[in-house]
Amino acid sequence: MEGSRPMVLSSLSRSPHGSRRPLLDAERRIAERYAELVRLAYLVLPSSLGRHRRVLAAHSLVQRSLPEATPSVPAPRSSGADGADPDRPLRVAVVRGALAQCRRPRLWPERARPPRLLVPRLPVVLGMRLAPRSGGAEEMALGQALSELSAPARAAFVLLRVEGLTADHTHGVLEAAGVERARVAVREAARLDTSLGAAAAAVLTSDEFDACTLRARPTDLVRRRRRVRLAAVAVLAGALAAGGLAAVTHSAPKTPGPFAQRPRSADLVRVDPGEWADTSRVDFTAWPARGDRVRDRALLDRALAVWAAPPSGTRVVRAPGTPADPPPRAPQLLYAGDVSGRAVVVFHDGRRLVRYGETGTGELLVLARTDDADVTTAAAVALTERGGAVRYLLAPWVAESSVRDLTRPDSPARPLSVARDGVTAPVPRWTGGGCGHRPALQLRSSPAIAEHHAFLLADLGGLTPAHLTYTPLLGHGTPPARQPREATGPAALVAWGQAGCDLDSAGGSGVRAVNTWDFAEQDLPDGGGHAVWTCERADTWRGPGNITVLLRRPGGKAQVVTRVRATAACSRFGQHVVARTHWKSPRGHWYVLAAGSRAVTSLSLTGDVTAARSGHTLAVGAPEDARTRVRARLTSGEKLPEVGSGSSGGTRP
Numbered sequence: 001m002e003g004s005r006p007m008v009l010s011s012l013s014r015s016p017h018g019s020r021r022p023l024l025d026a027e028r029r030i031a032e033r034y035a036e037l038v039r040l041a042y043l044v045l046p047s048s049l050g051r052h053r054r055v056l057a058a059h060s061l062v063q064r065s066l067p068e069a070t071p072s073v074p075a076p077r078s079s080g081a082d083g084a085d086p087d088r089p090l091r092v093a094v095v096r097g098a099l100a101q102c103r104r105p106r107l108w109p110e111r112a113r114p115p116r117l118l119v120p121r122l123p124v125v126l127g128m129r130l131a132p133r134s135g136g137a138e139e140m141a142l143g144q145a146l147s148e149l150s151a152p153a154r155a156a157f158v159l160l161r162v163e164g165l166t167a168d169h170t171h172g173v174l175e176a177a178g179v180e181r182a183r184v185a186v187r188e189a190a191r192l193d194t195s196l197g198a199a200a201a202a203v204l205t206s207d208e209f210d211a212c213t214l215r216a217r218p219t220d221l222v223r224r225r226r227r228v229r230l231a232a233v234a235v236l237a238g239a240l241a242a243g244g245l246a247a248v249t250h251s252a253p254k255t256p257g258p259f260a261q262r263p264r265s266a267d268l269v270r271v272d273p274g275e276w277a278d279t280s281r282v283d284f285t286a287w288p289a290r291g292d293r294v295r296d297r298a299l300l301d302r303a304l305a306v307w308a309a310p311p312s313g314t315r316v317v318r319a320p321g322t323p324a325d326p327p328p329r330a331p332q333l334l335y336a337g338d339v340s341g342r343a344v345v346v347f348h349d350g351r352r353l354v355r356y357g358e359t360g361t362g363e364l365l366v367l368a369r370t371d372d373a374d375v376t377t378a379a380a381v382a383l384t385e386r387g388g389a390v391r392y393l394l395a396p397w398v399a400e401s402s403v404r405d406l407t408r409p410d411s412p413a414r415p416l417s418v419a420r421d422g423v424t425a426p427v428p429r430w431t432g433g434g435c436g437h438r439p440a441l442q443l444r445s446s447p448a449i450a451e452h453h454a455f456l457l458a459d460l461g462g463l464t465p466a467h468l469t470y471t472p473l474l475g476h477g478t479p480p481a482r483q484p485r486e487a488t489g490p491a492a493l494v495a496w497g498q499a500g501c502d503l504d505s506a507g508g509s510g511v512r513a514v515n516t517w518d519f520a521e522q523d524l525p526d527g528g529g530h531a532v533w534t535c536e537r538a539d540t541w542r543g544p545g546n547i548t549v550l551l552r553r554p555g556g557k558a559q560v561v562t563r564v565r566a567t568a569a570c571s572r573f574g575q576h577v578v579a580r581t582h583w584k585s586p587r588g589h590w591y592v593l594a595a596g597s598r599a600v601t602s603l604s605l606t607g608d609v610t611a612a613r614s615g616h617t618l619a620v621g622a623p624e625d626a627r628t629r630v631r632a633r634l635t636s637g638e639k640l641p642e643v644g645s646g647s648s649g650g651t652r653p
Contacts, residue, residue, distance in 0.1 A: 026067050026090070033087055035212045037062045037094050039162065042132075042211040043204070044098035044155045047147045047280035051131035054280065055211045057101060060121045065093035088173065091163070095155045096177040102151040129278050130214045132207060134450050139208035141483060142200060143280070144374060145192060152185035153192075160189055161201045195572065196483075217277075262308050262326075265300035268347075269332040276396045277448045283378040284334065284348045284370060288396060290421045291337025291344075300336060303345040303356035306363055319368040319462055320510035321542030322352060335393050339384045339423060346381060346393065353381060353463050368463035368509065369541040376455050376467045377512055379443055389426035390459055392441070394418060400444035403427055405437050406458070406500035409493035413442045429459055435501035435557070441465060442488065455486045458500075462509030466538070470495055471517040473532070474598045484515045492516075498558040499536050499550055505563065506538035507546050514538045517570055519577055520595035522617040526585035529553055533561075533595040535570035535577055535643075545571060549579045549643060551593070559583070562644045569643050578603065578632040579643050582624060594618040594630040600640070602633045 030037065041058035049057065067089065146154050152174055159170040167186055174182035193200065207213055268289075276286035293299050308326045310316050318324060328349050335346040343358040351371040357364040370378065380392045394401060401424065402413035417425045428439050441457040457465035469484035470492035487496055499516045506514050520533040534550040547570050549561040561581040568574035578596035585591060594603050595617045603618040605611040607628035611620040622628065632640040 023067065029086060029090060030062065030066060033090065034062060035210070036163070037065070037090060038211045039205075039209060040091065040155070040158050041094050041098050043146065043158045043162075043209055044095060044102075044151055046102055046151065047143065050279040050281075052125075052129045052278050055130050055132070055214065056123060056125060058098075058211045059123055061094055061097040061101070063122065065090055065097065067093070085169070088176075091159070091173050092176040095159075095173060098155065099151050099177060099179065128216050128218060130216055131278065131448075132210050133213060133215055134208060134447055138203050139206055140375060140450050140453065142196065142203050143208070145196065147280070149188060149192060150185065152179045152182070153188035155179075156182075156185045156189035157192060158204065160186075161193060162204050263304050263329055263331060265297040265304065267330045268300065269330050270294075271332065273396070277446070282375040282397060282449055283373040284353065285332065285350070286396070287332075287334045287348070287378075289333040289335070290393070291335045292421070293336040293338065293343065293345075294333065296336060299343055299345060300333070303336075303347070304331075306356055306365055307347070307354055310365055311363075314363045314365055317364070317366045320508075320540065322367045322369045322510075324367065327354070334381070335383070335421075337421065337423075339391055340386055342384065344383050346383070355381070355383070355463060357384070366463055370464060371541070373464075375445060375449060375453075376457070377464060379455070380441060380457055380465055382459070382463055382465070383423060385429065387426070388429050390429050391426050392424045392465075394422045394424060394443070396422065397446045397449045398422075398443050399446040400454075402442045403439055404442050404456075406440050406493075406496050406503075407435055407438050409490070409497040416441070427459070430503075438500045438503065440468065440500075453486070454488045456488060456496075458503060458514070460503065460506060460508055460511050462511065464512075466506070466511045467513040468496060469513060469515040471515060473518045473521055484517075487516070495532075495534060495552070498552045499534060502536060502548055502550065502558065502560065505546075505548055506536070507540055510540045510542060511538045512541045515570075519570075519597040520616050522593065522595055522619070524553070524583070524585065524593070525591060525619050526587045526589055528583070528585050531593075533579065534558070535579075537570040539571070547643070549577075551581055551583070564644045567643075576600070576632075576634060576640050577643050578630060578640055580605075580618075580628065580630040582622070582626075584624075590622060590624045590626075592618075592620050592622045592626065592628050592630075594642075596632040596640070599634045599636070600632040601635055604631050604633075605629070606631070 038058045041061040042054055045054050045057055047054070146157065149157065155177075156170050156174060159165045159173060160167070165173070167190070171182045171186050174185055179185060270289045271285070271287060273288040275288065276282060279286050304327060306314055316324075327347065331354075332348045333345075334348055335344065337344060342360075345356040347354040347356075348370070351369065353368050353370045355366040357366075375397065379395045379398055382390050383393050384391045401416040401418055403416050404413035405411060416427065427441065428437070430438050439459070443455060443457065445453040445455075456468040458468055459465050468487045470487040470489070471484045472491055485492070487493065495516050495518060503514065515537050517535045517537065518532050519535055522531050522533065523529075524531050530553075532552045534552055536548045536550060537545050538547075539545045544566040545568070546563070546565050547567055548563045550558040551561055552558045559581065561579050569577055576597050576599050578594065578600060580592055580594035583591050583593050592605060592609060594605065596603060598616070600616050602612065602614045603616075605618060605620060605628050608626040609620055609622040609628055611618060618630070629645065630642045634640055
């Protein structure tokens with residue numbers, strides 16, 4: 001016993017070299033895993049920071065994850081797989097730091113950066129803006145999905161998908177990082193992982209989310225020069241302003257007048273022209289103020305006054321679900337100018353677009369919801385509508401613009417001229433009736449936002465055109481069809497060539513996006529050819545969606561099967577669908593056709609005619625007026641009624 005005492009004492013006395021060994025090992029691990037750790041921090045940090053600040057914050061977090069040389073309290077002993085992972089302490093430190101950066105005090109302004117990000121830390125970059133290389137549509141969709149998760153769930157998703165950790169290992173890292181509801185975060189990440197599929201891992205490791213492979217561009221050179229020239233003047237002006245402010249404060253009335261809260265043109269928010277290229281929130285908040293009358297205070301004050309209290313005779317148009325609240329204290333100015341000889345002003349208040357126009361017969365005020373707009377749904381605003389044509393104001397990130405006819409998928413898009421202030425030439429408006437022509441905008445984003453990203457927008461009579469997307473049949477297209485994609489490929493254009501004629505039934509001015517989902521294909525009897533079952537879903541800004549189920553055959557007009565209002569069918573919350581219709585074959589025989597989506601294993605027909613088939617489709621001879629119902633069985637064993645037969649009902653042509 002006594003002989004062992006000197007050994008214990010010697011074990012507690014550490015040499016300087018021994019105490020530095022763990023620190024040197026940690027530094028080596030950081031250097032070896034630097035890119036992966038920075039990617040982890042970058043993805044956990046909120047996208048609202050903007051790419052430049054997010055990149056610098058991610059590097060700062062990793063560089064500060066080096067542990068203390070002599071910790072005051074020994075680290076807890078790990079067990080199991082965690083104990084065999086030498087990178088676990090680094091992951092814990094990075095996740096803990098990133099989550100701390102995301103926290104805001106209770107009364108902290110929502111638009112302000114979290115307080116920890118206001119403290120200057122290394123690395124510091126002056127005169128340059130850094131950002132990862134832009135990806136494509138898949139990277140944009142994944143980035144949007146991640147931004148909707150909580151910060152702990154984002155961390156869990158990256159640990160599971162990129163780092164390849166197990167759910168238990170991920171839970172342990174989150175708990176060690178101080179996450180109270182780690183299990184909930186892991187389950188939230190697992191739900192997103194299930195909806196995105198295995199392809200998400202490849203997208204997460206792309207250049208879009210690599211904060212170590214960066215592109216650089218200068219800050220605003222003109223503004224920088226102006227600031228340098230005004231620096232000396234600012235000091236003197238500040239001293240004079242201090243004295244003037246005191247005088248104004250003493251002379252100001254104590255009780256505000258009745259119109260003190262009405263916004264004025266001087267209160268308007270004006271975004272810098274280059275803001276859109278340095279933010280992850282690519283929507284109307286990134287639009288600069290454009291137009292030849294952005295400094296016309298009289299026009300701006302008139303527009304704000306009409307918005308606050310429309311006088312008698314003002315025509316007010318509100319899209320469905322749009323509140324009629326007066327303007328906030330400081331709305332954002334997007335446009336003010338003369339278009340086709342008429343004054344037009346466009347504001348944005350964070351949740352609505354407001355367009356003020358002075359027409360030959362009076363004033364017009366149009367309000368529309370735009371909450372949660374994105375790079376596509378915030379890409380264009382209708383400025384004027386005259387002579388059956390619309391002139392749009394395009395987003396600053398739109399690099400190319402053209403017009404194509406949806407009813408002619410084989411015809412190329414025609415270039416659309418755009419003025420320097422973003423206003424387009426007149427675009428013909430579809431007026432309904434028949435299916436002669438269906439114009440649509442085809443736009444391409446700047447490479448600074450997303451590379452090779454083109455998309456379609458269609459005018460449905462609203463302030464913003466609807467975003468058109470496409471989901472192909474299972475087994476058609478790469479990657480596998482799970483989420484809607486841009487409707488610019490050959491198969492998408494063919495589908496919209498037939499479905500586009502039915503766009504007038506989508507819901508009108510309150511529609512945000514319309515997706516055509518080819519959910520089944522079927523060989524028709526009596527040599528009827530190959531048909532595709534399509535669900536066209538229109539999502540509105542206020543939430544509910546409307547669907548139209550179509551039966552498409554090559555070379556013919558799509559047959560409307562049913563329409564359903566305010567339903568979750570054909571969305572991510574209603575991923576299973578089955579439908580039926582009557583159809584007359586080329587030989588004059590009548591059939592009942594039915595089809596279901598990919599999870600359907602069998603179909604059963606009841607009513608005047610009964611039948612049962614395994615698989616996704618069914619075709620049974622039946623009289624034209626036969627009354628029938630179809631039900632499907634899913635892979636889970638659950639039974640699914642035909643679309644439109646539930647509480648939401650449906651209409652048939």
